[in-house]
Amino acid sequence: MWTSIIIAVVVLLALALVFGGLLGYASERFKVEGNPLVDQIDSLLPQTQCGQCGFPGCRPYAEAIANGEAINKCPPGGETTIKALADLLDVEPQPLDAEHGAEQEKRVAVIREDECIGCTKCIQACPVDAILGAAKHMHTVIESECTGCDLCVEPCPVDCIDMVTVEPDIRTWTWTPPPSGVIATDRQGASA
Amino acid sequence: MTQLWDFSGGIHPPQNKQQSTRRPLRQAPVPELVVLPLQQHIGEPAEVIVNVGDHVLKGQKVADVTTGMGVPVHASTSGTIEAVEQRPVPHPSGMADWCVVLKPDGEDQWCSLEPVSNYKQMEREQVLQLIREAGISGMGGAGFPTDIKLRPPRDRKVETLIVNGAECEPYITADDITMREQADSVVAGLQVMAWILRPARCVIGIEDNKPEAITAMRAAVEGTQIEIAVVPTKYPSGGEKQLVEILTGLEIPSGGIPADIGVMCQNVGTAVAVSRAVFEGKPLISRIITITGEAVREPGNFEALIGTPITNLLELSGLDVDKLNRLVLGGPMMGYTLTDHSVPIAKTSNCVIAATASELPAPPPEQPCIRCGQCAEVCPMELLPQQLFWYSKSAEFEKAEHLNLFDCIECGACSYVCPSSIPLVQYYRFAKGEIRQQNAEQLKADRARERFEARQARLEREQQEKEQRRQERARAAAEAQEKKKAEAEKAAAKGEAVDERSAKSALVEQALERKKAKTARAPENAEPNNSDKVEKPDIETLEKQLMQAESKLNTMQGMLEEARAQEADNVEKLERAVAKNHDRVKRAKDTLDKAREHLSNEPTAG
Numbered sequence: 001m002w003t004s005i006i007i008a009v010v011v012l013l014a015l016a017l018v019f020g021g022l023l024g025y026a027s028e029r030f031k032v033e034g035n036p037l038v039d040q041i042d043s044l045l046p047q048t049q050c051g052q053c054g055f056p057g058c059r060p061y062a063e064a065i066a067n068g069e070a071i072n073k074c075p076p077g078g079e080t081t082i083k084a085l086a087d088l089l090d091v092e093p094q095p096l097d098a099e100h101g102a103e104q105e106k107r108v109a110v111i112r113e114d115e116c117i118g119c120t121k122c123i124q125a126c127p128v129d130a131i132l133g134a135a136k137h138m139h140t141v142i143e144s145e146c147t148g149c150d151l152c153v154e155p156c157p158v159d160c161i162d163m164v165t166v167e168p169d170i171r172t173w174t175w176t177p178p179p180s181g182v183i184a185t186d187r188q189g190a191s192a
Numbered sequence: 193m194t195q196l197w198d199f200s201g202g203i204h205p206p207q208n209k210q211q212s213t214r215r216p217l218r219q220a221p222v223p224e225l226v227v228l229p230l231q232q233h234i235g236e237p238a239e240v241i242v243n244v245g246d247h248v249l250k251g252q253k254v255a256d257v258t259t260g261m262g263v264p265v266h267a268s269t270s271g272t273i274e275a276v277e278q279r280p281v282p283h284p285s286g287m288a289d290w291c292v293v294l295k296p297d298g299e300d301q302w303c304s305l306e307p308v309s310n311y312k313q314m315e316r317e318q319v320l321q322l323i324r325e326a327g328i329s330g331m332g333g334a335g336f337p338t339d340i341k342l343r344p345p346r347d348r349k350v351e352t353l354i355v356n357g358a359e360c361e362p363y364i365t366a367d368d369i370t371m372r373e374q375a376d377s378v379v380a381g382l383q384v385m386a387w388i389l390r391p392a393r394c395v396i397g398i399e400d401n402k403p404e405a406i407t408a409m410r411a412a413v414e415g416t417q418i419e420i421a422v423v424p425t426k427y428p429s430g431g432e433k434q435l436v437e438i439l440t441g442l443e444i445p446s447g448g449i450p451a452d453i454g455v456m457c458q459n460v461g462t463a464v465a466v467s468r469a470v471f472e473g474k475p476l477i478s479r480i481i482t483i484t485g486e487a488v489r490e491p492g493n494f495e496a497l498i499g500t501p502i503t504n505l506l507e508l509s510g511l512d513v514d515k516l517n518r519l520v521l522g523g524p525m526m527g528y529t530l531t532d533h534s535v536p537i538a539k540t541s542n543c544v545i546a547a548t549a550s551e552l553p554a555p556p557p558e559q560p561c562i563r564c565g566q567c568a569e570v571c572p573m574e575l576l577p578q579q580l581f582w583y584s585k586s587a588e589f590e591k592a593e594h595l596n597l598f599d600c601i602e603c604g605a606c607s608y609v610c611p612s613s614i615p616l617v618q619y620y621r622f623a624k625g626e627i628r629q630q631n632a633e634q635l636k637a638d639r640a641r642e643r644f645e646a647r648q649a650r651l652e653r654e655q656q657e658k659e660q661r662r663q664e665r666a667r668a669a670a671e672a673q674e675k676k677k678a679e680a681e682k683a684a685a686k687g688e689a690v691d692e693r694s695a696k697s698a699l700v701e702q703a704l705e706r707k708k709a710k711t712a713r714a715p716e717n718a719e720p721n722n723s724d725k726v727e728k729p730d731i732e733t734l735e736k737q738l739m740q741a742e743s744k745l746n747t748m749q750g751m752l753e754e755a756r757a758q759e760a761d762n763v764e765k766l767e768r769a770v771a772k773n774h775d776r777v778k779r780a781k782d783t784l785d786k787a788r789e790h791l792s793n794e795p796t797a798g
Contacts, residue, residue, distance in 0.1 A: 041360050047637040057644065128643040147640050172627025173285040177585075178558065178615045 038066045044084045050149030052101050056098045057127065065089070072096050078103035105165045107148040109141045115160035122152035122161060137170070155171035194395065194421040197441040199434045201572040202426040203605045205362050205525070207401060212365045212484040215492035217373050221506060222269050226294040226499035226538040228254060229281040229768030233329035234336050234399035235261030240292060246273045249303035251496035254292050254326075263327045263337045268477040271296040282521050282535045284643070285526040291536070294499065295747040299623050305473035316388050319470065326469030327476045327539075331461035332356060332432075338462055342388050344451035350518040351454035352440055355382050355463055356397040357405065358423060358430035366480045367460045369493040370762040371405035374464050375412035381463030382418065384470050391458065396416045396460075397435050401425045427525065428603040432457045436570050446599050453743070461542075481537055483509040485546035487516040499536045502544055506533070509546075517549040524552060525604040559612040567616060573599050579608040581616055584623035589630070592623050600624075731787050738780040745773040 053073040055061040065071055073084040073096040079096065086093035096103060111122070111131075111155035118136040123129075130146045133139030141152075141161075153161045201748055231237035238255035242248060248267040256264040275296045311319055322340035343518075344350055355378065359367040371378060378396070386394050398406050400422045409420050423429055423438050433444050435457060442453045443732040450456055462477060468474045477498055484491035489510030496505055521535075522525040530544075545552070567577035575593055583592035600620050607616045684698050700757070752766040 042641070043638075045637075046633075047644065049640065057648075058641070077522070083409070127638050127647065129256040145639070145643065146635075148294050170283055170285055170287040170289045172629075173283075173287060174616060174629060175284070175621035177622040178618045 010013050035063075035066055038062050041065050041085065044077075044079060044081060044088060045074060046147075048076045048147035048149040050076060050147070050151060052076070055149045056102065064110060070094065070097065073100045075103050076103035107163045107165050108146040109148065109150075109152055109160050110143075110164045111141055112160040112162065113137055113138050113140060115158055117158055119157055121155040121157065125151045127151060194439070194440075196421065197438055199429070199437045199572055200574055201570045201605060202428065202434075203570050203608055204425070205427055205608060205621040207425075208289065208484075209254070209365050209368070209401065210481045212363070212491040212493060213368060213638070215490065217369050217480065217493050217495055218508070220494040220496035220500055220505055222296050222300055222497065223283050223500045223504045225274070225501070226268050226296060226497060226503065228265050228268065228292045228499040229536065229538055230265060230283075230290045230292065231254050231262075232265065232335060232498070232538040232540060233263050234334060235263075237290065238262055240276050240290075242273050242292070242396060244273050245277055246295070247271070247297075248273060249301055252303045253304065253327075253475075259341060261337055262473075263324055263329050263339070265292070266298075266475040266477050266542070267294055268499050269294070269296045270299050270301040274486045278689050280532040280535050282530070282538050283540055284480045286531040291317045302474075307473040309588060311384060312387060317390060319360070319384065323466055323469055325475070326465065326703050328462060328465045328469060329476075329539055330459055331479060331539060331542070332459035333540055334537075334544065338458070338466065340361045340529060341456070341458075342385060343387070344456065349454055350391045350396065350451060350456045351388055352393045352456075352497050353382070353389055354435060354439055354455060354457045354510050355394075355460055356430060356435055356457050357396055357402075357431070358435055359402070359428035360399060360425070360427045361525050361543075362427075363484050363486075363545055364482050364523050366482045366493060366542045368405050368722050369482075370460050370464060370480050371402070375405075375466040376461050377406040377436045377464040378409070379412045379418065379463075380417065380471060381467035382458075383416070385458060385463065390684060391456075395430075397421045397423050397439055399423055399425045399429060401443045404441075427605065428572055430600070431572065432599050434513055436566060438446075446596055476539060479537070479539060479541070481505065481541055481649065482543040483546070484543065485520075486548040486551045487512050487546035496537055498539055501534045501536055502530070503533050505544065506546060508575060509545055514547045516546050518545075518547045518552050520545040520552065525601060525608065555615060556613045558614050561612055561614060566611065568607045570605040570609050573601060574579050574602060575600060577616055580623075581614065581619055584619040586624070587626070589623055589627045593627055597627070599622055615664070684790060690707075715717075720732050731784065731791060734780065734784040734787055738777065739783055741773065741777040741780045745770065747779050748773050 013052045038048060038059070039062075042059050045058040045062055047058050049057045051057065052063045052075050055064055061069070061074070065085065071089065071091065072082050074081050075096060079093075082093050082096065109122075109131075116133075116138045118133065120133065120135050120139070122139060123131045123133060126146055127149060128145055131139050131152060132142055148163065148166075150163060153163060154161075201522075220710070230240065236257050236259065238257045240255045242252075242254045247270075249270045250255060250267060252267045254263045254267050271293060272295045275293040277291065277293065279291040280286065280288045281291065283697075308314065308322070310534070314765075320339045320342060321344065324337070328338040329335040330338060330341065348599055357367050357371050357378075359365070359433070376780065382394060382396070394417065396409055398420065400406075400765065401600070406422055408419065413420060421439055423435070424440060428434055429438055432450065436450050436453075436455050437443055439702065440455055442455065444450055445452055465476045469476070478495055479498065480493055480495050482491075482493050483505050486508060489512065491509060494505055494508065503520075519530045519533055520531050521527060521541060523543055524547075525546060527545065559596070561578060561581065563578065565578065567581075568575075572598075573576055575597075580592050580597055580600070583589065586712055589597075599621060600617075602617050602621060606615050607614065607618075610616060654686050684696075684700055744776075749771045752763065755763045755766050
């Protein structure tokens, strides 16, 4: 009777030791550098680096989300980003937090070039190096690289930067979805 | 008899082709204004190479693509370039795009043409270049640049070259008339393309509802190796993938091109354009277009110049404006409604339907899907239209993509049979557009991240470098301090002062001694300053300085005048600079004078 108990205890102990050792080894051997979740979240964020979420860039916000921050603080991403984040993190999508701004049409910064005095303040503010120019020379925005983050507007001492909404042109145009058909019963429900 | 295969699905809508084939091909006259869209092909839009006011000849290049994929655009007739501006173009969006507006002079004078009589003596590359320079892009509808299509990937040998004369969509008869009227050109163009590609087999696929075209083509291929394949009428047998399957039994892999299975498909119109480019030297400036529908009295086909407004062609066919309900560009299955009737015809426009209200009625309201599965039965691509519809409607694009949404050829067979009249194709087009947009945004976001990270790294590096420099300076300062200390200690050791106080006192003494020595030397130093020896070279250098200052002043003044003349905004700055230079010159003069005075005084005094 005792021997069987001892055997069981010994066997379990041995197993525990063996697997503990294995797991310990594996956790060292296959250690993942950084948090992979942060990368996944970061890839869903729109990368405007605008800081409207209250964090200095998209990656810091991604890190914060991985540590339990709310997912509805990104106005440039809007509903689509919130939905994608909710899918990834398996949480309920929340409406956009109005405190951090509203979702807007896609915009780009445009410098009114004859008013620019060449102070380089906007160049220093641009998080993606999308403004070209040098001290005492006119600056201009590389439109294809501009994320529309607004960060260059505030530092400009002569207020010569406009945020211009990107109008869809013939090359960016896509088909619209068909108008949602209201069937007879729906119509009754709507009027009731 | 050519062996034929069948593709799954397909429908048999009413043909409605006989209306426009009853009349022979007519030449549309030169319009009052020719509008040439700069993008009539897939790829980059062409860039204008003429100026407003220039006189151009018929066939002269007015725009070209220098970087990226694309073909040039040519003047369809001789005349004056009136404007380069945004105008409505044939596009489903109804939006405007850049166009060259040409005012014809009525002469219709050709530029000098260089026809090639024996293309077989030329390099293949030369012929391909000739096709590109003629501005030829696929005339079946997509508008893919033909010279690029004729250059299949190096590892893919084209075994079968197919000329697509199936023309399966109702109403359209442009290819039918092309084959009837220009059969020899079709064959000649096909032979040029065959010479470029060296395929084992050349087939012209024609649907069996075009007996005249079949007879004409049979006569034209007499004595050649080219096969005429008569395929049974079924929509959409004229789709590239479907025709390839009918004629070869091979299926083009998902996301692939026909060249992947050794096949290439060219439209009959393209073959004619190639033949004209090679044998007549003429670029693509006209095409055959069908004008049909119940709202025109004389439906038929026109050979019209590219850039002819559609209204002109409608007038020629006797449009009854009161009857017109909807104007469709393309066929009733895949075409789109034109909002602006004045849009010009492009290289890809093959048909205009002026439909009455009863002919193409507004679609009935969409009703819920009853899961009858008819759409899946008729889908020629063997997709699952129902599932695609759910996912497209609920914006679950990833799932739709997973079900091969991008293999959909948007033929409209599913919408045609849908008993609930769901506009399925419109959902798929919407979903495709959204997915493309999302992908583009993702790409942009990735690039923004890269740039952001690169900037972050650069700022960090700069910070580090600054820190390093600061540390180096600190270290240098510390070393200097150390040295001083060591010296002091050495001095103290020399003074043989053992204890600290005596060392200190020794230091103090040393300092005092140094001071004494300095004061003793000072008068000695001061004296030679006044002496002759140093004075002479001094005057020379001073003169040189004065001269330099004067020349600088001169250049400054020159710049200032120039700036004033141009009213540049740096006048103020230059004025300041000139004043400063004035001061400098004055100072230099003063010191020179003083020195001279000194010099003249000295010898007399001495």
